[in-house]
Amino acid sequence: MSIVMLKDVKKSFDKLQVLKGVSFSVAPGEVMALIGASGSGKSTALRCIDRLELIDSGEIVVCGHRVNDPQLDLRKLRLDVGIVFQSYNLFPHLTIEENITLAPRSVKKISRAQAREIALASLAKVGLSEKAQNYPEQLSGGQQQRAAIARSLAMEPKVMLFDEVTSALDPKLTGEVLKVIEALAASGITMIMVTHEMNFARRIADKVIFMHQGYVHESGSTDILTSPRTSELREFIGDELH
Amino acid sequence: MTTAINPGHLQFLLTGAFWTLILSLMAFLGGGAGGFLVALGRTSPFRLLRILAAVYVQIVQGTPLLIILFLIYFGLPSLGFSISPLLAAGVSLTIYVSAYLGEIWRGCLESVPKAQWEAAECLALSRTQRLFKVILPQAIRIATPPTVGFSVQIIKNTSLTSVVGFVELTRAGQLINNSIFEPFLIYIIVASIYFCLCFPVSAFSQRLERSGAARLRALKAVSA
């Protein structure tokens, strides 16, 4: 039984078809790495899962929610799915703690004290306990991204999506974010991550999907990263390493 | 006595609208000249001038135009200067416009990058030359959209001169109303005429602003 399932998903922006029939599925607890060159459609596929983009045809089912159903209760989908963006998107006018307690309080209607406890617990998970009262701009990029992860975690999602979360970061700062994600992966939560960090993907992913020109071009275990079957993946990995 | 509104009334309103435009033009020219001085004063290297200009702006922007108008139309005659409604209207609008346009233009002068002043200085241009040859041409480009936008405020605010009996569009409406007493209808017509005068100017200034913003983006892209 899969927790995330895409079947023949097609999506165009104006005349440009970005997804040309993408299918894959993720089992509960699985960590999936979505790789591919820019423009291959991997970020779009991820955004479709959280219904940030509407698909043209095909089917997406996430935690039992039919994502492409117009009747879908978006709130329920978003309660089950957490997403972390490349540009953190923390709320600049709120402290880190307020960033994290906002959704538990206003969406789940949890009490202030309880939300605070949750916030502190998830900040501890990402190693930012001492930054609770700071504003986002007082944090480094890596710290902001970890805070954004904590914000998602506080909603206790069943599936976490990571959209190139280290791409905007200094190489010096990527390590601390990857470490947090790695710890998360070990905790057993289902994760789908769009990433350029091949070594990282190899270390923590259960499954790798290589997207190329709007299709799933190759998929399998992390072995495909060391011994790719197709020339496109071989070329892509070669580019990423150099 | 109540009679219907007739073409004569409409013609009277249009004549009023003509005077609204004349007043607006006077206010724009007078206020523009004054505003230029205010902007220069606000950015002057002399502290005293800067303070004087700032005080002037603060006072005018903190006083209702209506009070300025009363001060001039009713106040000056009591001090022995006689003054016609047209002159009172023109002078008070000029004062009002000069403070607001002055502030708008000061912002535009200051938004010209400091490096431009320095570059001009390095070319051994005098302060006047720097201002007129280097800074102003750039500032005018920046200033055009907000200046056009402010013209709408000028047109609308000429309506206040009706209060001292100057027969522009609003006063024309009041006079017609005195004879046929259809206030709601008449003021709706008056408002529509104002809309026809103002809306094209607003739309034009918005278009200028958009293309200005696009040009600014393009400039930034070039320098990036």
Added chain:
Amino acid sequence: MILDFTAILARWQMLLDGLTLTIQLALVTTITGFIIGTLCAVARRSHVVIAARAATIYVESIRNTPFLVQIFIVYFGLSSLGFSFSPVAVAIIALTINVSAYTAEIMRAGFDSIHPGQWEAGECLGLSRVQNYWHVALRPAIERVYSSLTSQFILLMLASSMTSQISAEELTAAANFIQSETYRPFETYIIVALIYLAISLLMRLVFWGIALLAFPRRRRLGTNL
């Protein structure tokens, strides 16, 4: 030419009453105008075409006609519909209608300045559209356009002088009455001009204080959003 202020200052009670009403008008319509204007900004940004279109028509028709004419339309419009409101009530309605349109434009610019990523992040955390406006967009939007907003509300206070034309007994009406009694128009209007100036400076001070309370981030860090 001898300036004599004694007769005017002797009528300080009248000035004080006018001043009180001017401040009340400004205070009430700043609040009503801010609320209605912000709702109009939301309507203008809405995907509901009718709401967006209606808000646009409202905003543009108010911004392109003089306030004085708007006052007369409200005044005579209400009475021709059979309502009889006091001049103060008409003044409040007209000022609210007027300032809401300007506030709507300012707040729209504020909301437009919020990065799409912010809306998306809120959406993905499960916030509804209303919650997103309330928790995510509103405060940063206000913070960004705060100086335009405060200038607009000071202009509103100054514009309240025009309600003297429908005999709302505010400061300008008081001045008109005093000058007709004392035959000292110049002195009267000078004093009243100074009072308006004081109110506008006071308003700046109050808005500065409100900013300190409303924007704790800016207070602590001193940076702009």
